[in-house]
Each structure stands twice: as structure tokens, then as C-alpha cells.
Amino acid sequence: MAKRKKPIHKSLIVGSAVFVAFLCFMLSIQSYITYSRSLYKRYDNKLENILTYISNQIDMDDLYQCTLTGKKSEKYDKLQTLLNGMVDDFELFYLYSLFTRSDSVYNICSATNREERARGEEDMQLLEPTDAYPPSEILKFTKAIKEEKTSFFEETSDYGAAYTACKPYVNSVGVHFGVLCADISIEELHKTVNHYVVYNVLLTLCLGVLFGLVLLIWLRHNVTGPILALEKSARHFAEKSRDKKTPDELIFDDPDIHTNNEVESLANAISQMSEDMRNYVQGILTAEEKARSAQEQAQDMTELAFKDPLTHVNSKVAYDKMKDSLQEEIETKGAATFALLMIDVNNLKEVNDNYGHDCGDKYICGACHLFCNIYKQSLVYRIGGDEFVVLLQNSNYKNRTRLLKTLDAEFQKTKNNTSRDPWERYSVAYGMSEYKPGDSLEDVFKRADESMYQKKMEIKGLKKAQAPS
Structure with a gap:
């Protein structure tokens, strides 16, 4: 205090x-x-x-x-x-x-x-x-x-x-x-004149001192004394309340003021306020407990909505929210610096048909884990069963060409490794598109999707060319 x-x-x-x-x-x-x-x-x-x-x-x-x-x-x-x-x-x-x-x-x-x-x-x-x-x-x-x-x-x-x-x-x-x-x-x-003035000053001074003493005595009895008692009770209440853990310990010591004026009304109001505050704090604690439970449930639901349950990367809901935020930045600032990488996991149907859906899930997770390690600084979204989007910004955007070559090399290595199980030989088709002034987010997405589709067609054509006649 x-x-x-x-x-x-x-x-x-x-x-x-x-x-x-x-x-x-x-x-x-x-x-x-x-x-x-x-x-x-x-x-x-x-x-x-x-x-x-x-x-x-x-x-x-x-x-x-x-x-x-x-x-x-x-x-x-x-x-x-x-x-x-x-x-x-x-x-x-x-x-x-x-x-x-x-x-x-x-x-x-x-x-x-x-x-x-x-x-x-x-x-x-x-x-x-x-x-x-x-x-x-x-x-x-x-x-x-x-x-x-x-x-x-x-x-x-x-x-x-x-x-x-x-x-x-x-x-x-x-x-x-x-x-x-x-x-x-x-x-x-x-x-x-001076004698008259001195006489009047002395008379006024005596009357003023007498008036001041009477006023101070009256104030001490009706105002300052009760206020000091009220202040002492309020200060004691504040000191006691500082370390209390439960509302039941918040007790205000009523100074028992009976001045029949505003000071008595103030003392009664503070006493009533302390009681109301104790009840209010109790209500807040109860409400906080309920709100904490509801908040935890809402947070769990939010995490479930924004996280893909299989791969644990960002979900389609998170992707839609990211699109809105990025589009707003484009419209507000008139420009942005980013690129989108579309990734489609190949051969998922064959793995599911030949080895079961459990192996198919492992195939998706393994492929996802591989490109997530390459793009550690970027947000990865699963927007479909075998489709993913990577948002390239900052350092990953600057190194986008090198990282794309790394992506291609890593998946070529796993795809051609015959020592691995079939569901561990990952193959993907990918396409990347950069934002250009005047683009919308949909324009960038469309170019990346077309590039990915072209890559997929190239892979399928290569497979047909390698098939025995």
C-alpha cells in the first residue's frame, strides 16, 4: 500500500x-x-x-x-x-x-x-x-x-x-x-488609518482562528475522523485480500460509522460492495471453470479442423483460410511474394488395390514426410486424398528452383529403390507457379495445377513407353 x-x-x-x-x-x-x-x-x-x-x-x-x-x-x-x-x-x-x-x-x-x-x-x-x-x-x-x-x-x-x-x-x-x-x-x-487597519486585522485574525478551530473540530467529528476510520478498514481489507486464495476470505471490517451524512453512506456502500465483490468473484471463478472447459473443447475442435488427421499437415479448412488471407494481402497491398507448389501422389490406387488401404495410408504419409523434410520452412496443406499444396515464402521462395530439383531427385531415388516395399517407393507429380503482378491467387493455383497435370502426363507417358509390347 x-x-x-x-x-x-x-x-x-x-x-x-x-x-x-x-x-x-x-x-x-x-x-x-x-x-x-x-x-x-x-x-x-x-x-x-x-x-x-x-x-x-x-x-x-x-x-x-x-x-x-x-x-x-x-x-x-x-x-x-x-x-x-x-x-x-x-x-x-x-x-x-x-x-x-x-x-x-x-x-x-x-x-x-x-x-x-x-x-x-x-x-x-x-x-x-x-x-x-x-x-x-x-x-x-x-x-x-x-x-x-x-x-x-x-x-x-x-x-x-x-x-x-x-x-x-x-x-x-x-x-x-x-x-x-x-x-x-x-x-x-x-x-x-494604520491604527484602524491594525485593529481590524487583529480582530479578523482572532475571529478567523476561532472559526478555523471550530471548523476543524466539526470536520474531525463528522468528516475526517470517520474518513480515516473508513480508510483504515479499506486499507486493512486490501492488505488481507492480497494473499487470499478463496472469495470466502475476503471480509471487510465495518468501521461502524454513524455520522448520518454522506460518509456513513459511503461506509455502508463499501461494506455492501465488498460483499457483492465476494459473490461476484465466486461467480467469476465458476464461470471461468465452465469457460475453460468450453475453450479446451473448442481448441481441440479447431485443431482437428485445421490439421489433417492422417498426415498431421494443415487441412483443407486451413488451406481455404490461408487463401482468403493471402488474397486479402494481394488486394490490399497490390502485390505479394510467394509461389504455390502442387503435389499429387502417384500410384495410390494401385497400392490400395494390391496391398490394402493401410499400406495406402502409409504410402501417403511416407510421401508427405519426404517433401515436408525438403520444405521445412513452408506450410504444407493436404487438399484432397492424394493432393497437397506447399506455400513457398521467404527463404524457400528464394531457393525454390534448387528445392524443386532436390524434390525431384529424392522421389526418383525412392521410386527406383527396389529394396524397399512397394508402398515405400514413393512417386509424385508436381507443378510450381510464382505470383506475378496482376495475378489473383486463383491464377497462381491454376498455373501450378496445369504444370502438375503436365508432369503427371509425362510420367504416365514414360510408363507406357517402358511397358513391354
Whole structure:
């Protein structure tokens, strides 16, 4: 029995762990996206309200004139005071307004927080240039000035990373001349999101582990435990059955499973199957015994049909089957390489009449034995009482002329040997024909038969010429 490489309970533990890990991963991503959007939306609303309130306090035409002349007005000073107060009241990272020209940034009015004022820092001057922003950030401000609504983006400056809201300055005639910006620390925003995500991951992980443990306990009781018991019984049954000789020894140990589910049905099915298999094997053995007896009888009958009972060469039935097979080869391939040798045993009637049929049978068998020894590599068929056919193929076909001379010499030797009994002086007439392209098997047989008949006539004519007058 092959060793189990992946036990089911281990697979379930690994699968549960992977599932919990994947669940935590997906929920973490979902929590991060959802909470980030919610938090960013909250910050958007907060910054939008601050910028809207400040914009409502500004005389845009007066501020526009200040940017053109570079001179502060009374309302400009009030705006400076407002910005300085609001940057502290709302704990903003930075609150300022600016405009861009030729890839440069110029201050309009920027707040100074309480700590900066305590250190003696002064407010930035109107139209004071600053190089604190890289070109990519300047491009964002330039785009925000042209917008009709508040823009939001993240930026990095000398003061640190920040989340920025920009509301364009638009005077009474619709000229966009600057932008009011409020920054909050992006680090605080990210820290808040990360704390929320970590909390949700830990909560999900705890719930996932709890769910996995409950699932494994339930599976152990209802699925894996019964399956292990069933597998043990089935493996034990297979090991016991390997060396058993009789079906009665094929006994399945029922694991006695009561789970009221498919596992119990499977156990019952296997138990019933083992019993049915035992009965089936018994039936097969009985049927095999009968079939073996019938097969032996059929084989004996086939051998009798394909073997000549007197000479033990192939019979007329075997010859007819060979003809069909050879003719099919000719028709399929369009050609074949073979020759047929027709042999007719002479003087059989005289031997039967003068010495009896037993001697006649010996005469036939002796002649057959002689040409069978010459054509050892060929199939020999008895197709009549004294007629035989030899199928010449392969080496016998290549040596057909030499073998024919040997045949003639051997039969001449026995026929003229007067020391032998008359029924041992064998004489045959023979004729050979080779297959030629376009022939049928019948054509080859007919030529061989005609050649044999001509040989027989020659032998009879010679005998008449030798007879006394």
C-alpha cells in the first residue's frame, strides 16, 4: 500500500490557515480602502469649511489690487490677523495663500502660528517668492488656481508631508489670481488609518482562528475522523485480500460509522460492495471453470479442423483460410511474394488395390514426410486424398528452383529403390507457379495445377513407353 503523501486532516489544517490568512489580507485591504476614503472625506469637509469661511471674510477685489500693486491695505492686515488666529484655533499644519508665475511661487498672505511668533518669526511679505516647492508641486498649485472648485492633493515641502486643500481666489470680474490653501499633517492621517487597519486585522485574525478551530473540530467529528476510520478498514481489507486464495476470505471490517451524512453512506456502500465483490468473484471463478472447459473443447475442435488427421499437415479448412488471407494481402497491398507448389501422389490406387488401404495410408504419409523434410520452412496443406499444396515464402521462395530439383531427385531415388516395399517407393507429380503482378491467387493455383497435370502426363507417358509390347 502506497504511503499517503497528503493526509486529509493536514490538508484541512493548511487549507484553513490559508483561508484565514487570505481573509485577513482581503479584509485589511477593504478596511484600509474604506476607512481611508471615509477619513479623507472627513478631512475634505473640514478643510472645505475652513477655506469657505475665510473666503467669505475676504474682499477679493481689494486683495487682487494688493497683488497687483504689492502694497498692503487695511483689509489685507485684517486677513493676516484672521489667518494667524485660525491656524492655531483649528490646529492646522499651515494656512497660506499664493499665486504662481513662470514656475515660481509668490506669497499673497500666509499665517504664522503661535510657536513661530513666540520665536520672533515675522509674517511673510506680500509677493515674497519662495523656492520651497518642487516643479511638480508648483504644477498642482497652478492647476488649482484655474479650477472652479476646491482641489485636494498630497504634497511634500520643506515643512514636511501634508494633505492640502486649495480654493481659488476669484475677483468680481471672474479673474483667478491666486489660491487659498490649508494643510494638515499627512503623517497623522496615515497614523490614524494604520491604527484602524491594525485593529481590524487583529480582530479578523482572532475571529478567523476561532472559526478555523471550530471548523476543524466539526470536520474531525463528522468528516475526517470517520474518513480515516473508513480508510483504515479499506486499507486493512486490501492488505488481507492480497494473499487470499478463496472469495470466502475476503471480509471487510465495518468501521461502524454513524455520522448520518454522506460518509456513513459511503461506509455502508463499501461494506455492501465488498460483499457483492465476494459473490461476484465466486461467480467469476465458476464461470471461468465452465469457460475453460468450453475453450479446451473448442481448441481441440479447431485443431482437428485445421490439421489433417492422417498426415498431421494443415487441412483443407486451413488451406481455404490461408487463401482468403493471402488474397486479402494481394488486394490490399497490390502485390505479394510467394509461389504455390502442387503435389499429387502417384500410384495410390494401385497400392490400395494390391496391398490394402493401410499400406495406402502409409504410402501417403511416407510421401508427405519426404517433401515436408525438403520444405521445412513452408506450410504444407493436404487438399484432397492424394493432393497437397506447399506455400513457398521467404527463404524457400528464394531457393525454390534448387528445392524443386532436390524434390525431384529424392522421389526418383525412392521410386527406383527396389529394396524397399512397394508402398515405400514413393512417386509424385508436381507443378510450381510464382505470383506475378496482376495475378489473383486463383491464377497462381491454376498455373501450378496445369504444370502438375503436365508432369503427371509425362510420367504416365514414360510408363507406357517402358511397358513391354
